[in-house]
């Protein structure tokens with residue numbers, strides 16, 4: 001399996017188009033996400049650890065906005081409850097096609113089904129564990145509450161949702177500093193100032209971050225009982241919400 005280096009924004013573009021999860025991105029995605037999201041590998045490994053804890057026998061586990069299936073692979077390696085099916089969902093066919101190449105590399109008693117669907121339209125069933133690992137931030141803000149509510153409705157008692165997101169901060173100084181530190185992180189991982197600035201333009205209309213408080217309130221409103229922020233690195237965080 002070749003992991004191409006992300007140089008999508010390396011040369012100057014006249015017009016930077018809005019970011020899309022197309023074939024070009026699918027080809028470089030493992031490199032892009034590791035060099036762009038602080039703590040990504042830590043989050044993926046611990047999604048595996050948490051899935052092992054929360055996956056109930058004969059239930060379903062959902063990876064919502066699975067991209068190439070990194071979280072699915074981590075979960076499949078650790079879940080040993082019997083009769084668990086992982087449903088890995090994405091609305092980008094390019095991402096899903098490539099995810100199958102990764103998923104087919106290993107065999108496991110936990111069945112994995114891939115599904116090309118829009119998660120805002122999805123009804124979950126018998127769900128003991130669901131993952132939104134940097135996916136909600138790409139959903140239109142006015143559809144986010146209904147999407148979280150649908151996940152809650154499809155969940156079994158004691159089920160858990162992992163929500164990882166890029167954050168925005170109400171305090172302008174804090175927002176500016178953490179954004180700068182994130183850009184320093186990208187620079188330290190080999191991205192040039194041009195790459196950082198063009199990628200920033202590409203995502204500014206499609207990745208719409210919210211504050212930690214907005215996420216926590218929405219999860220409470222949907223009915224989740226216990227909500228904890230279990231991870232943060234610069235302006236990237238992950239929450240766990242229990243039904």
Ligand SMILES: Nc1ncnc2c1ncn2[C@@H]1O[C@H](C[S@+](CC[C@H]([NH3+])C(=O)[O-])CC(=O)[O-])[C@@H](O)[C@H]1O
Pocket residue numbers: 021033064065066067068069070071089090091092095117118119120132133134135138139
């Ligand atoms: N409405 C939607 N329905 C389904 N999928 C969607 C939708 N909108 C966006 N996506 C999909 O959500 C994924 C977001 S990437 C997730 C990383 C992964 N979770 C990982 O753990 O590696 C995050 C990032 O690139 O920052 C993409 O694959 C989109 O096609």
Ligand SMILES: O=C(O)C(=O)Cc1ccccc1
Pocket residue numbers: 019032033036037166199200203207
């Ligand atoms: O690259 C960035 O600046 C990000 O905020 C993270 C990211 C990672 C992968 C696709 C889109 C955004």
